Amino acid sequence: MIVCLCHRVTDRDIRTAVASGVHCFDVLQDQTCVASSCGSCLDCAREVFDGEHAARCSDGAGACHRAEAG
Numbered sequence: 001m002i003v004c005l006c007h008r009v010t011d012r013d014i015r016t017a018v019a020s021g022v023h024c025f026d027v028l029q030d031q032t033c034v035a036s037s038c039g040s041c042l043d044c045a046r047e048v049f050d051g052e053h054a055a056r057c058s059d060g061a062g063a064c065h066r067a068e069a070g
């Protein structure tokens with residue numbers, strides 16, 4: 001389904017981004033531009049992102065951390 005009409009971002013795009021290592025919603029926005037125009041998709045985009053992140057990562061959904069840090 002299309003989550004962000006402004007930028008044609010789908011739930012699959014978001015899940016693919018998480019699967020490829022995006023662990024921060026800000027990074028997702030940088031890569032896809034989701035929720036960066038009218039903002040009406042923000043809640044839905046967050047829900048998809050958090051759900052996928054929680055399913056793949058046990059250290060907190062939406063947590064912003066960098067693999068290269070530390």
Ligand code: FES
Pocket residue numbers: 003004005006007034035036037038039040041042
């Ligand atoms: S629908 Fe996503 S920014 Fe407008």
